[in-house]
Amino acid sequence: MPLALDHLRRALAERVRFYNELGIYDFYQREPRLSEVAEHASATDVALTPESESQLEVREEMSARKSAAVQTVAGESAFEILQPKPEYGVADPVAALKLIREDLGDCTRCKLHLQGRKQIVFGVGNPHAELMFVGEGPGADEDAQGEPFVGRAGQLLNNMIKAMGIRREDIYIANIVKCRPPGNRTPERDECETCSPFLMRQIAAIKPKVVVALGAVSAKNLLAINAPMSELRGRWYDFKPAGVRSNDPSWPGARLAVTYHPAFLLRDPRQKGEAWKDLQMVMKYLGLEPPKKPADEVPAK
Numbered sequence: 001m002p003l004a005l006d007h008l009r010r011a012l013a014e015r016v017r018f019y020n021e022l023g024i025y026d027f028y029q030r031e032p033r034l035s036e037v038a039e040h041a042s043a044t045d046v047a048l049t050p051e052s053e054s055q056l057e058v059r060e061e062m063s064a065r066k067s068a069a070v071q072t073v074a075g076e077s078a079f080e081i082l083q084p085k086p087e088y089g090v091a092d093p094v095a096a097l098k099l100i101r102e103d104l105g106d107c108t109r110c111k112l113h114l115q116g117r118k119q120i121v122f123g124v125g126n127p128h129a130e131l132m133f134v135g136e137g138p139g140a141d142e143d144a145q146g147e148p149f150v151g152r153a154g155q156l157l158n159n160m161i162k163a164m165g166i167r168r169e170d171i172y173i174a175n176i177v178k179c180r181p182p183g184n185r186t187p188e189r190d191e192c193e194t195c196s197p198f199l200m201r202q203i204a205a206i207k208p209k210v211v212v213a214l215g216a217v218s219a220k221n222l223l224a225i226n227a228p229m230s231e232l233r234g235r236w237y238d239f240k241p242a243g244v245r246s247n248d249p250s251w252p253g254a255r256l257a258v259t260y261h262p263a264f265l266l267r268d269p270r271q272k273g274e275a276w277k278d279l280q281m282v283m284k285y286l287g288l289e290p291p292k293k294p295a296d297e298v299p300a301k
């Protein structure tokens, strides 16, 4: 995607997020402007009336930028996510998630579908969960089993969950992208932007109290901010999934916390204590008590 168009699209997504925060979710594609009609007319040798020509001059003076560029962006996925979705109006999260999964289908929307994925890893857990963990993308084990966080990093995540006094089946776990990036590389921006609207819809359907972003890729995509982990961690964010609306208008959105990805903790176990601080912040908010006998792996002090 050309840089200018990419920039325009991001700016548009930011504006949409702003409107969402104001409670505005429905957008409609406007009729083409006269300038576009004129472009089309000149391209097809259709004569303009004097009246339409003078209107056209006024329009062009008011808008220095070619509106055709906006029309191009309107066709991109940034606008696709604003259209009504099959799960809107479905109160039951189980049914809503099923509709989202059906809508995803055998997805070929981004290039990851061509890069060796065995299957789509949609997400797993309790559709009524108060707590969601969101990672980056499936690895080899997840790709093979069709479930997020089942490899070594998954084992550590299970221990983290256990240390919080809850069970894996009580929460919901998903990733920013649902197909394995080859060689476990970091998912690229276009892949995240194409896939994450489905995650946003999952979050809006589940309506958790807390979302925990595991790692910088997850945090940056959920929050649409670019900052190092040292700045992202240790605080709460008010979070509403971008570009979608919940079937429950009374849902105020979730609180979002950022912590280290378990795969990073496997590489640098010294950071487990820091991760435990993040989880304790979440536990305090949710009123969770750690079990009497702490889990083996986390906390590490």
Ligand code: SF4
Residues within 6 Å of the ligand: 104, 107, 108, 109, 110, 111, 112, 113, 120, 177, 178, 179, 191, 194, 195
């Ligand atoms: S990563 Fe997401 S958008 Fe890309 S092919 Fe897989 S499911 Fe589709």
